[in-house]
Amino acid sequence: MLRRLLVLRRLGVLIGLVAASAVVLGLFAATDASAGNQYCYMKAVHNPDNTISYVRVCVDVHPGEPGGPGDSGGGAPSCELDKAPTGAGYGSFYCSGKAVCTIKDNWVPYAPPAEPAPEGHEWKLQLCWPCGGCLGPPAPSFILDGPVARPLIVQAQEAFGNLAPPAGSVRHSPDVHGIVRLPTWLWLEPGSFAEVFGSSAEGLVAVAEPDGTVWNTGDGGSVACEGGGTPYAAGAQATCTHTYTRASARYDGTVTRTWRVHYELAGNVVDIAGAPAALTATTGWALAVAEAQVLTGGR
Amino acid sequence: MHRRLRVVITVAAAAVSLAACGGSGGDNAALPGSPDAASSAPAPSATASAATSPSAAVLSSYLGFWDALIAANTASDPALPALAAAAAEPQLGKARKAIRVNKTQGVSLRGTVTHKPKVTASSPASATVEDCYDVSRWTPVDVKTGQKIDVTEANGTGRYRARYTLRRSGGGWRVTDQVALGGC
Numbered sequence: 263m264l265r266r267l268l269v270l271r272r273l274g275v276l277i278g279l280v281a282a283s284a285v286v287l288g289l290f291a292a293t294d295a296s297a298g299n300q301y302c303y304m305k306a307v308h309n310p311d312n313t314i315s316y317v318r319v320c321v322d323v324h325p326g327e328p329g330g331p332g333d334s335g336g337g338a339p340s341c342e343l344d345k346a347p348t349g350a351g352y353g354s355f356y357c358s359g360k361a362v363c364t365i366k367d368n369w370v371p372y373a374p375p376a377e378p379a380p381e382g383h384e385w386k387l388q389l390c391w392p393c394g395g396c397l398g399p400p401a402p403s404f405i406l407d408g409p410v411a412r413p414l415i416v417q418a419q420e421a422f423g424n425l426a427p428p429a430g431s432v433r434h435s436p437d438v439h440g441i442v443r444l445p446t447w448l449w450l451e452p453g454s455f456a457e458v459f460g461s462s463a464e465g466l467v468a469v470a471e472p473d474g475t476v477w478n479t480g481d482g483g484s485v486a487c488e489g490g491g492t493p494y495a496a497g498a499q500a501t502c503t504h505t506y507t508r509a510s511a512r513y514d515g516t517v518t519r520t521w522r523v524h525y526e527l528a529g530n531v532v533d534i535a536g537a538p539a540a541l542t543a544t545t546g547w548a549l550a551v552a553e554a555q556v557l558t559g560g561r
Numbered sequence: 562m563h564r565r566l567r568v569v570i571t572v573a574a575a576a577v578s579l580a581a582c583g584g585s586g587g588d589n590a591a592l593p594g595s596p597d598a599a600s601s602a603p604a605p606s607a608t609a610s611a612a613t614s615p616s617a618a619v620l621s622s623y624l625g626f627w628d629a630l631i632a633a634n635t636a637s638d639p640a641l642p643a644l645a646a647a648a649a650e651p652q653l654g655k656a657r658k659a660i661r662v663n664k665t666q667g668v669s670l671r672g673t674v675t676h677k678p679k680v681t682a683s684s685p686a687s688a689t690v691e692d693c694y695d696v697s698r699w700t701p702v703d704v705k706t707g708q709k710i711d712v713t714e715a716n717g718t719g720r721y722r723a724r725y726t727l728r729r730s731g732g733g734w735r736v737t738d739q740v741a742l743g744g745c
Contacts, residue, residue, distance in 0.1 A: 306701055306712040310721060310741060311655070312634070312670060313662045314701045314712070359708075375665045377658065385665075405666050414717060531743030532716060 301339035302356035304363070304388075307408050315383050315408035318356060347391060363390040365407075375404050382409055414466065418525055418537035421468035424460030425523070428453065430545030432517055435494030440513075440551035445503035448477050448517075449491030455519050458541070466532070470521035470541045479504045480513030480549070490519070506551040513551060518544045616680040619688040619727055622647070622734035623678055626725075627694075633660055634670040637704060649728060649735045663701070668710065672699045677745075681724070688727045688734060693745035695720045720745050 304316040341357035346364075355364050366387045379385050386407045389400035431451035440446040458470040477485040483504055491502030506513070521541040525532045626647040633641040639657035648656060663669060678692040697719030701710040722745040727734040 306668075306710045307715050308696065308699075308701065308712045308719065309715045312659045312696065312699075314666060314668045314670075314710070377661045377665050380658075380662060403667060406662060526743075530741040531722075533722075533744035535717070 301343055302354065303340065304356055304358055304405070309380070309408070311380060313380055313383075313406060315380075315406040317408045342393075358388075358390055361390040361392050361401075363388055365389075372402055372404075379406060383407060409464075414525075414532065414534045415536055417462035417464055417466040418468065418534045420462040421460045421466050421525065422523065422538045422541070424462075425458050425468055425470050425521075425541050426460070427458055427470070427519065427521070427541065427543040428456075430454050430517055430519060430543065432545060432547040433493065434547075434549060438550075440506050440549050441554050442506055442509050442551060444554065445500065445505050446549070446551075447491065447494045447500050448479075448485070448487070448502045448504060449493050450475065450517065450519070452490065452493070455490035458521060465527070467526045468523055469526055470523045473520045473522045473540070475502070475520070476518045477502070477504065478516045478518075479506070480515040481506055481508065481510070481551075509551050509553045511550055513549050515547050515549065516544050517547060518542055615683055615688075619680050619683055619690060619734055620678055622727060623690045623692070623725060623736060624676065625733075626736040627674055627676070630656055631670075631674060631699070633657075634663070634699075637664045637669045639664070647735060649730065649737045652725075652736050652738050655739070664704075667704045668701045669704050670699050671702045674699050686729050688729075690725045690727065691722065691742070692725065693720060693722050716744050718744055 302318055304318055307315050307317055309315055339357050341360050341362050343355055343357060343362060346355040346362045353364050353366070355362050357363070366389055369387050372387060375385050383406045385404050388403050388405045390403070391398070391400050431454040433449050433451060434440065435447040436444075455472045455475070457472070460468045460470075472489055475487045475490055477487065479485060485502060485504050487502035489501065492498055492500055494500075519542065523537075523539050523541050525534050525537060629641065629643040629647040633639060633644040633656070637660065639660040644656060645653060675695045675698070676692050677694070678690050680688060681691045682689045695718075697714055699719075701712055702708065703710055722742040724740045724742055725736050726738040726740075728737045
């Protein structure tokens with residue numbers, strides 16, 4: 263596309279030279295201004311259900327900038343939009359190849375399609391004048407109008423940004439003091455490490471599932487645990503413990519929760535290249551650790 | 562078409578791991594269904610033995626369903642007998658509806674679809690196939706002009722992961738339903 267623009271620019275220079283036989287700055291300004299407008303075209307979308315629908319894409323054409331998405335989005339519209347028919351009852355015009363087209367909401371006298379439109383889409387009557395300025399009767403056709411969705415990666419970033427992890431609630435056992443040389447159980451209140459959801463305006467959902475936790479224990483130690491640890495209970499199997507070797511009035515620790523993130527559209531998993539795949543949140547906590555005999559003596 | 566099918570079965574039977582979805586993108590080049598794979602693959606000498614295994618029969622029917630689907634789309638014919646022979650409700654209805662919607666717009670899908678199918682479950686009466694299929698070279702054509710229509714894949718890649726259910730029917734299998742599993 264850039265190359266096409268360069269060619270257009272060179273062409274502009276050439277025309278300028280031929281017409282004026284001199285390089286006049288004003289001429290370039292005039293050329294640029296004529297290209298600086300907006301045009302629209304219909305972009306076909308291949309849907310997951312193998313239907314084709316169309317979305318309207320409008321492109322601002324500024325000199326020296328790429329025109330926009332798609333091959334038809336070069337430096338100029340593909341049809342003679344300025345020769346579009348005038349008169350009431352027509353919406354705005356766009357290009358479909360060389361034809362000038364518009365959408366009509368009023369279908370009379372055309373019969374609507376027998377086939378119901380798939381969910382989220384609707385039938386529209388498209389009128390196209392095959393060669394713009396030559397007018398004549400327009401060719402009618404029904405097209406499926408698709409939702410104008412933002413690219414999935416943009417939606418994914420929005421959905422991810424709407425993931426709001428709850429505050430981490432740290433528990434440990436022993437509850438009051440850790441005890442030197444005895445494993446201290448570490449866990450998160452189950453509610454503070456559960457599934458979290460966020461969604462985009464279009465309904466793409468970011469689903470964050472608890473993966474694991476990394477506990478900095480404040481004594482230079484670090485423990486990685488699957489999930490958020492196991493609440494202490496008689497007979498329970500610990501899944502996340504740390505054993506302190508020295509007593510301290512206060513160990514300042516942190517716990518980092520990590521969620522695996524995937525994306526879903528209408529309940530179906532969607533792989534989106536480049537979308538964030540993990541969510542983390544770090545919470546501080548503190549614990550006093552005592553020698554066992556001191557604690558026993560205190561009781 | 563027959564040759565393509567046989568190549569598919571050979572590849573699927575010989576390298577089940579290849580069927581796993583989301584593998585390295587390089588696998589795509591050698592996928593069954595693409596003209597390149599069909600022309601460059603070795604002669605399908607393993608066809609006879611592969612065809613006798615139940616999985617190969619399921620995969621053969623599954624890919625046969627796609628052949629019928631592609632043929633019905635090419636012909637813009639939702640009533641194509643081959644499609645009705647390869648699919649049953651509700652899948653048949655879904656496929657026919659999509660063809661009718663495209664036909665109303667004067668659009669027909671033409672080209673090839675590539676696959677990485679894998680039989681994930683099978684019993685005497687039913688089977689499931691998971692596939693990572695690629696429709697990016699199954700492009701819409703304006704039926705009136707025969708011109709290709711410049712198209713954007715809705716999910717960006719045109720590669721979809723899906724689970725298909727097949728039901729035994731007579732001597733073969735028919736595709737009865739599909740569940741979308743996202744991209745791949």
